[in-house]
Amino acid sequence: MEPTKQTINRHQLRTLIQVGIKQNWRGATNPFEPTADKKATVGFPGLAIWVGLNLFLSFALGGMILAISDFFISLVLSSFLAMTIVSMQVLMEFGNIIIIPDDFHIIGPRPVNSKTFFISKLIQLIYFVSLLSLAISIIPSFFALAKTESILSPVALILQFWICNLFASFLMMTIYTLIMKKTDRSRLERILGYVQLVMMILIMSGSFIFAQLFREYFMGADLSAALWVKLLPTYWFASPYKLISSGWDFLTFTFACGALILLIIISRVAFSYLSLSYADSLSRIPSNLESKQRNYLPRFVVSLWNRYARPEDKALLMITRANFKHDAKFRLGIMSFLPILLIYGAIGIREAGDGIFNPLNPIEGTAEIPNLLFGFAVSFFPLVIMSAMHSSKSWESAWVYFSTPMDRVRMVQSVGRIIILIITFPFGVGLFLIYLYFFKNPLDAFLHTLFLVTVGTNIITFGNLFSFTSKLPFSTDFSSGNVMMSGLGGLLLSLVVFMPPIIYICIAGYHGYIGWVVAMVIMLVIKKLLAIGSTKRIEIRVKKLEFFG
Amino acid sequence: MQKPVLFSVGIKTLIGGVRPLIKVANLCRSFDTKKAVADLNFEVRRGEIFALLGPNGAGKTTTIKMILGMLKPDSGSISFDGQPLQFGEVAYKSRIGYVPETCALYETLSGREYLSFIGNLHHLSETDVKEKSDRLLEMLDLGDEADQLIRSYSKGMKQKVLIISALLHDPDLIILDEPFSGLDANTVLIFKEILKSQAARGKTIIFCSHILEVVQKLVDRLMIMKEGKALVSGTPDEIMRQTGHDSLDLTFNRITGSRDTEAVAQDIIDVIGSSKDSDSGNPDSPSDNGTN
Structure with a gap:
């Protein structure tokens, strides 16, 4: 022919x-809702x-x-x-x-x-x-x-x-x-x-x-x-x-x-x-990839992780890596947000000029803006990235959460821990090095970074409490805007709650080391309360979950 | 039950003669360095039910995709109704119905919408599509779910939609890749009858399946492939006679050179039962539900 x-x-x-x-x-598939009455037009x-x-x-x-x-x-x-x-x-x-x-x-x-x-x-x-x-x-x-x-x-x-x-x-x-x-x-x-x-x-x-x-x-x-x-x-x-x-x-x-x-x-x-x-x-992309997994981490780190990490964390890290490698949409979703962290870091350094305002030992004439940018990046963006971890092209594999004796509450919490491990912690290390360079004081650099990272982890738990992120990982289908929707929803609410203290600390400072201790104690108390509240909330949500996918 | 071979061949010869509808010659296709199909030759006559068999990765789906014009052969040729196919040619696709191996469906459409979509791509009239799809959906017990999104369907329901969409335009060539996957036993019986009747009407059917019991009863001829090459072809009886087995399962196992299945099964059972220490399985173990 x-x-x-x-x-x-x-x-x-x-x-x-x-x-x-x-x-x-x-929109997206929600495998946890019965679909019997889902007419095509709705x-x-x-x-x-x-x-x-x-x-x-x-x-x-x-x-x-x-x-x-x-x-x-x-x-x-x-x-x-x-x-x-x-x-x-x-x-x-x-x-x-x-x-x-x-x-x-x-x-x-x-x-x-x-x-x-x-x-x-x-x-x-x-x-x-x-x-x-x-x-x-x-x-x-x-x-x-x-x-x-x-x-x-x-x-x-x-x-x-x-x-x-x-x-x-x-x-x-x-x-x-x-x-x-x-x-x-x-x-x-x-x-x-x-x-x-x-x-x-x-x-x-x-x-x-x-x-x-x-x-x-x-x-x-x-x-x-x-x-x-x-x-x-x-x-x-x-x-x-x-x-x-x-x-x-x-x-x-x-x-x-x-x-x-x-x-x-x-x-x-x-x-x-x-x-x-x-x-x-x-x-065809997935079928043509090399399947060999390479480990870039030192052996002792891998060994420590295998020995002390929770089984849920180990499982989640494994599927996160696999999804990142093989699921183009997931990877693109993550990659859409990662540059924001890098850009905020770069802008912060550029704005610093000769010095960044040290909230523990303030020096006249140093820039406050970088602190705000760094604080915003390390505190809020991990939450947005976390919202990408609920979708996968292999979402139908979520049945495994229901057919194995795993603790689903811990599985939901693992998402936050993995984000802290792969996003917040490395960014925190980078931030510590930036502060070390500008503050010329390792203790101040460490304490301020620790405070910002603690706020960041609190925001992740806060996301769980208000159900923006308390979902089983990789358990929903992709659809237009679903990552953006849950990410921005959580971001906007947590901005209202957590941005004022960050702004205050980054502009006015801690008023000395005692002030830092007070701020940290407040954050740790909030952390405990949020952890209790979010665990209860996740337990209630998870108990109701049935898999219809 | 043995098929009435002479009668069947007689009717088909009357309808379509002996000219093949599909003729594949020296077909080759590689992916990167892997040869998926290597120098494949076969033909399928009008009104014939022809099965492509082989272990996973034998090249069956690649062969089918080349016949469908979805993949371009590296070399070799495919003729459809005596005319050599050119890659990119679409006119002959209106004479083909295809059920893919995977449930490739737009899941945000309803079953009815999807069939209407496929009908429109095949230029069926709106009323024709509606009437046909309504009746077919009803006959296959999908009437109540016809307006629900496909993503809410079970695997079997999706498979029914795929099969209906392949038959909706009454194609001359029906290509089915694992068509009975996920279907209940009654529906399999229905579809087997449909395929036989379609073949009797002069329609040509090519299908891949791992359910060899069905293949044995349904097909006129089959070809067993491995590593992209044809190992053997002929009627099920001819092929079984060659190996001296009376079932296609054992014949397949013998021809594809697979290992002793009983021994492999026993090895697997040994491995499963050999777990020494496992902390994975106590559903009642308390969780600390710790903090993030």
């Missing part, structure tokens, strides 16, 4: 798009979480539109921030929205040509980005109208946000799939993890650049003349608005043309990568 020329099959295209969008709006709206989050963030961007007097600059800066946010969301949902591994097995044997499949994926991506763009631009557009009293401004803002977000999504998709193309399958999985890490760092760095710009603006700098503002892609994309509102200008026209060319190039490259063969590549 000669291959026929591929034409778009409209009937199939409509079906693929309808089903794709329907799936995006349905799925949990996974995509709604992202839309809701962007609506919330749009208030902040709206504030920016009002705060910056030059509307064009506010347009450039707010769309840059929106672009980083939406890029991050696209990256996190890559395997749910853009290239779904199951597609290959379901669509592959059907009479669907790759052109029809590609167009359906493209439309789904545009739909996803457009929805998020609309949500994040809605409040700023009202504010733009109120500020400029011109209908052109909100229209320009919505278009600017949309085009910039599409550009960023296509760019990310290009980088991501280009690497998938250039590497062999056996290395793909490993590389994808690093790619995710690098991309998240780039995105986070974007937010950092933005914060710098914003600060410069309020310090009186003329951002419209700054070179690096002009180098921002959002400046280029906003150039057509400037041409319309301020009149002809050759440089602005050049920027506008550059933006158009850039968009066309990126679109063409990105489009060539949306295919079933990439879904196939993703779906």
Whole structure:
């Protein structure tokens, strides 16, 4: 049979798009709830979480539109921030929205040509980005109208946000799939993890650049003349608005043309990568990996761990490692948050300049901001990362928790302990070294780090108490936004409770070593109370659990 | 019960003649350095039920995926109804129904929605899909669950949906990879009858299964593979005669050169019973439910 020329099959295209969008709006599997009355139309709206989050963030961007007097600059800066946010969301949902591994097995044997499949994926991506763009631009557009009293401004803002977000999504998709193309399958999985890490760092760095710009603006700098503002892609994309509102200008026209060319190039490259063969590549990753487990830790550490760790901790560490290695979605979920820790550390060091405020022995003129950043990173982000540990593509294996004589309460608690071991503790060691360098006092560095780490462990237990994280590990299916939902929920509540004492200590200090002892005693008492409360809470929850998966 | 071979062959010859629907010649496919399929040759005639057998990793699924156009052969050719298949060609896929080994389904759709989706990809009319899928779901006891999400289905229910979706468009070639996995005994009987009837209608069926008792009773011909190569092919009776066994299980074991199954089983039992000290198993041991 000669291959026929591929034409778009409209009937199939409509079906693929309808089903794709329907799936995006349905949520994760909860194997612990009976499903007998779950009608197809009552799925949990996974995509709604992202839309809701962007609506919330749009208030902040709206504030920016009002705060910056030059509307064009506010347009450039707010769309840059929106672009980083939406890029991050696209990256996190890559395997749910853009290239779904199951597609290959379901669509592959059907009479669907790759052109029809590609167009359906493209439309789904545009739909996803457009929805998020609309949500994040809605409040700023009202504010733009109120500020400029011109209908052109909100229209320009919505278009600017949309085009910039599409550009960023296509760019990310290009980088991501280009690497998938250039590497062999056996290395793909490993590389994808690093790619995710690098991309998240780039995105986070974007937010950092933005914060710098914003600060410069309020310090009186003329951002419209700054070179690096002009180098921002959002400046280029906003150039057509400037041409319309301020009149002809050759440089602005050049920027506008550059933006158009850039968009066309990126679109063409990105489009060539949306295919079933990439879904196939993703779906095959696990079967092509080396199965040999390597141990990078010294033998005595492994021996100590094997001797003294609880059986639940040992089991959980093992499955965490296996999931990290073999489950792309889990790894991408973790990798989405890890860069935040690194970025916060890097920004803290940069902000330190010549010195960091020592809360035990304060010195005049040292910076307080790094303490806040470090405190925030070590205390709150482990909780967010912890929320990624509840989902797995092997979630159906959760039956094992019910068929073995294991203590499920301890299993739930193990998640927190493993996070402390693999995230909080290494970050704490890094923090100790930073403080040691700046404080020039090992005792002060150790005591302050110990306090922050204790707050961090309390927050993890706090998450269990309020049920944000008290779930059995790797026991639920992935769906759009579910990691973000539980992570942010826990984060917001714990911020309200724990941020005030951290701010106080990091800015005002402990008022001497006695103050540190008092603060630590308070934290340890809270720790004990939280432990009692969360254990009771987990016991109640776990007793009710039945496995329906 | 022995199949009425002469009668069956006679009807099929009348319907489809002897021209093979599928012809595989010198087919090869490797993954990295591993040869999954090596120089494979076979053909399946119209109206025939043909089984691909082999131990795990024999290359059965890879062969099937190449026939389906999901994997590209490294070399060799596949012909469908006398026409050589080109990789990327999709028109012939509308004449194929496929039940994969894994339950590959969009689990956030309901059973009814999924069948409608598949029907639409095959260009069946909306009313045709609805009528057919409603009736089939009802007949296979899925009527009450038809609007529930597939993720809430048991393995057997998912398997039923997969089989219905493979048959919905009345394909000429039906390819089934472990089709009876998870199905209850009554449903297996129903599907066996369906496959026989489809074959009698001139439909060609290729299937992989490890349930050799079913294979022995159902298929016209079979091929046993190992390490990507065909070891033997023919009717079940011919193959059993070659080894002198009267069951396909023992024949399979002999041909694939597997170890003495009884001895292996005994070794396993010895290992299971040899635990010396174990602290893993006391469900009543108190937990300290300590802090984080």
